[in-house]
Structure formats: C-alpha cells, structure tokens
Amino acid sequence: MNTLSEYQDFLLKRASQNHTYIAYSLMSFVVKNNMKVNNLQDELACDSDSLLKLALCRRLAFGDSNFQQGIQQIAGYTGIDATKLASLLKRIAMQSSFSQVSKGSTLTLYSFVAAARERKAPTDSSQLSDDK
Amino acid sequence: MKATVEELTLLRQLAAEQTDPTTSAILFEKYYPVTVDKLRKKYRDVDEDVVRDVVFEVLTGLIENPSKYDPERATLAAYLAMDAQGDLLNKLKKGDQEKKSVKFVEDWELYGNIIEEVATNSDEKQVLSLIQEKLQEIFWEPRDADLAKMIIRGDRNTADYVGLLGLSERPFDEQQALVKQHKDRIKRVLERKGWYTFEEKLKQRFL
Numbered sequence: 001m002n003t004l005s006e007y008q009d010f011l012l013k014r015a016s017q018n019h020t021y022i023a024y025s026l027m028s029f030v031v032k033n034n035m036k037v038n039n040l041q042d043e044l045a046c047d048s049d050s051l052l053k054l055a056l057c058r059r060l061a062f063g064d065s066n067f068q069q070g071i072q073q074i075a076g077y078t079g080i081d082a083t084k085l086a087s088l089l090k091r092i093a094m095q096s097s098f099s100q101v102s103k104g105s106t107l108t109l110y111s112f113v114a115a116a117r118e119r120k121a122p123t124d125s126s127q128l129s130d131d132k
Numbered sequence: 133m134k135a136t137v138e139e140l141t142l143l144r145q146l147a148a149e150q151t152d153p154t155t156s157a158i159l160f161e162k163y164y165p166v167t168v169d170k171l172r173k174k175y176r177d178v179d180e181d182v183v184r185d186v187v188f189e190v191l192t193g194l195i196e197n198p199s200k201y202d203p204e205r206a207t208l209a210a211y212l213a214m215d216a217q218g219d220l221l222n223k224l225k226k227g228d229q230e231k232k233s234v235k236f237v238e239d240w241e242l243y244g245n246i247i248e249e250v251a252t253n254s255d256e257k258q259v260l261s262l263i264q265e266k267l268q269e270i271f272w273e274p275r276d277a278d279l280a281k282m283i284i285r286g287d288r289n290t291a292d293y294v295g296l297l298g299l300s301e302r303p304f305d306e307q308q309a310l311v312k313q314h315k316d317r318i319k320r321v322l323e324r325k326g327w328y329t330f331e332e333k334l335k336q337r338f339l
C-alpha cells in the first residue's frame with residue numbers, strides 16, 4: 001500500500017474542494033471521521049494511483065438509478081473492488097444524509113429518505129453482499 | 133476538424149446526459165501532467181502549485197462545460213495548454229498589479245514594528261508610521277492588524293495565513309475556507325474604515 005506522492009496529494013486536496021468530484025465526498029468523510037487518506041486506501045484495498053483515479057471521477061448521486069452502473073464503471077477504470085467501493089460510497093452518503101437531516105434541511109430530508117429506501121431495497125446483485 | 137478521434141469521444145462522453153463518471157478522471161490522467169509540464173517548462177520561475185492550480189481549474193471548467201472547447205479550432209491538448217497559459221498570465225498580471233499598488237509598503241515584513249530603527253529615510257519612516265497608526269486605529273485585535281498587513285502587502289501564500297491563524301492542524305479544504313473567510317472579513321473592515329481612501333492619499337502624497 002503506497003502513500004500518495006506530493007503531486008497526487010495536491011490533486012486530491014484540490015479536487016476535494018469541488019463538488020463535481022468524488023474527492024469531495026471522500027475527503028469530507030475522512031475529515032468527519034478523523035481518518036487519514038491511508039485509511040481509505042486500506043478500506044478500498046487500493047494503491048495511491050487508483051485512489052486518485054477514483055477521487056477525480058464525477059460524484060455519483062446516491063439513490064440515482066445509475067448509481068450501480070456508475071460503481072461498475074468506476075470499478076472497471078480504477079481496478080477497485082466494486083463491492084468495497086459501493087459499500088464505502090453508501091456509508092458516506094448515509095453519514096452525509098444523517099448529518100444533514102440533523103440540520104433540518106428539506107432538501108437533505110429527501111436525501112435521507114432516498115438513502116433509507118436504498119438501504120431497505122433488496123440488492124440487485126451479489127456485489128453488495130458484504131454491505132450488512 | 134482538429135480534435136483527434138479519441139478527444140472527440142471523450143468530449144461526447146462529457147456532454148452526454150448520462151455521463152460516465154470516469155470521464156473526468158480519464159481527462160485528468162491524459163491531459164493534466166502534460167499540460168502542467170508544458171507550462172512549467174515555459175514559466176520556470178512560477179510557483180509549481182500556481183501552475184497546477186491553473187491547470188486544475190481549466191480542466192474542471194471543461195468538465196463542467198464541455199461546449200467551451202471547439203474541436204474545429206484546435207486539438208484538445210493544444211486548447212488546454214492555450215487556455216491554461218492565458219489563465220496563468222492573467223493570474224500573474226493580477227498579482228503584479230496588486231504588488232504595484234502596495235509597492236510602497238513592500239518592505240513591511242522587514243520593518244514591521246521596528247520602523248524607528250530600520251526606516252532608511254524620513255518619507256519612508258513617515259509612510260510606515262502613518263500606516264501603522266491607521267491600522268492600529270482600525271484593528272484593536274493584534275492578530276487582525278497582522279492579517280491586514282499581510283493583505284496590504286499582497287501576501288498570497290495561504291500557508292502564511294494558516295500559520296498566523298493557527299489553522300495548521302485543520303484539513304486542507306477547511307484551511308482554505310477559513311483563510312478566505314478571514315481575509316474577506318479583514319478586507320470588508322478595511323473598506324468600511326476607509327483604508328483604501330487613506331492608501332490613495334498616501335500614494336498621492338508620497339509617490
């Protein structure tokens with residue numbers, strides 16, 4: 001498990017400031033949970049190149065009908081295991097929904113409902129089998 | 133058509149309603165290092181992070197608005213290099229203008245609070261004393277006065293602000309946001325308390 005180079009670290013942090021990229025969700029998650037970037041690599045069992053590739057992908061709308069397809073596309077491109085990726089992104093989305101709901105926003109209430117619905121829905125493949 | 137087939141494919145994917153989420157990362161992978169290298173070779177004296185930042189913005193601009201690029205006019209690689217160069221030059225020019233507008237206090241960092249000892253001529257001494265007086269009048273909090281000095285000096289290094297504000301333990305994005313928040317606040321106070329009028333008067337009197 002290699003660490004991020006200075007160049008990769010710059011790009012990851014820079015992308016984390018823009019809602020367009022998955023880096024935004026990843027780094028918010030890291031900060032909220034007092035984690036380090038290395039912990040993400042551990043969780044996804046990936047190297048720094050794959051993590052940066054993931055970080056620069058467009059953010060997926062959790063609960064969106066294309067979510068699963070997006071996970072597959074990202075997994076194919078980055079080489080990250082689709083199950084691990086889906087599990088992490090779902091946790092990030094759930095955590096984000098809960099923290100936003102606690103702020104009482106109507107918009108985020110929708111996200112919460114969508115996240116809860118997604119959690120209850122039977123998984124459409126064995127990909128999410130370890131997401132218990 | 134100047135764009136290559138591969139470039140056109142990427143553009144179509146970017147513009148598609150159901151965008152493949154990996155397209156942005158592929159663009160970065162293919163064009164970010166190349167474009168940064170091109171600019172670094174041409175502008176060796178420019179801070180590497182400034183170049184990286186400009187190229188990041190250009191690529192993000194394209195990802196968010198693919199219609200910015202006209203495939204008939206240039207290859208995507210050439211367009212990105214050109215756009216990034218233009219933005220870099222604008223950024224540098226803007227930095228120069230800011231520096232010029234505060235040229236007369238450029239040595240503030242050296243002089244700081246020991247004006248009496250280091251000012252080399254009476255005008256300079258007077259200018260720095262007047263600035264110090266004005267800042268003390270505007271800011272009663274020493275840290276705010278120091279922040280104001282950095283802004284007036286045209287200090288653009290975020291790390292310096294992070295140090296002064298004691299934010300070094302915070303995550304990068306939080307540091308950036310908090311520094312911006314503090315800078316905006318100080319600028320608003322400077323504006324409200326007539327700093328810029330004062331600065332103009334100083335220039336007219338001493339430059």
